Amino acid sequence: MKKYFFLVIMAPLFLFANTASLSKSQEIKADLVTVVKSERKMYLSHRGKVLKTYKIALGGNPVGHKKVQGDQRTPEGYYKLDYLKENSSFYKALHVSYPNARDCCNARKMGKSPGGSIMIHGQPNNESGWFKSFLKQRTDWTAGCIAMYNSDMDEVLKLVQVGTTIHIKP
Structure with missing residues (x-):
């Protein structure tokens, strides 16, 4: 009788514990965004575990x-995703904190501007049929940003907060 009584009490506690852990996992935010340029992939991770992977396009x-500004390259290194750009030419955009002090210094040595406005963003607003066919023919099309499909950008914005570190690798 005692064993039966113990199981009846423990079963509801066990179910409750599992439900609580499921709801917590839905609240997990990425603590690192990693872009691997050579793979054309972006990874969202939390405490070293990859949560999501996305296909991306880079600079031309x-x-x-x-x-420097106009070189059509995506920066490499550690930066922050420092703000959400509300008024973008592209479907939703997160700003990358490029250039940092070293980027500015290096560009200044060449007598040029380092550029800026590097974003993770969706597809261009008001895209037309020509752009969709262009995307099929060419992988990299931005001026140095990290681009993705609009539906992927929506997911990213649910999982990534302003202030998150981004590591852009070659």
């Missing part, structure tokens, strides 16, 4: 670190 000249 993607190999190497962004040095």
Whole structure:
């Protein structure tokens, strides 16, 4: 009788514990965004565990670190996603904190501007049929940003908060 009584009491507690852990997992936010340029992939992770992976497009000249404005490169290194750009030419955009002090110094040595306005963003607003066919033919099309499908951008904004670190690798 005691064993039966114990199981009846423990079963509801066990079910409650599982339900609580499921609801907590739905609240997990990425603590790191990693872009691997050579793979054309972006990874969202939390405490070292990958939560989501996305296919991305980069700048038209993607190999190497962004040095100056207009070089069509996506920067490399550690930055922050420092604000959500509400008024973008693209479907939703998160700003990457490029350029940092070193980027500015290096560009200044060349007598140029480092550029800026590097974003993770969706597709262009008001895209037309020509753009969809363009995307099928060309992988990298941005001026140095990290682009993705609009539906993917919606997911990213649910999982990534302003202030999250982004690590952009070659």
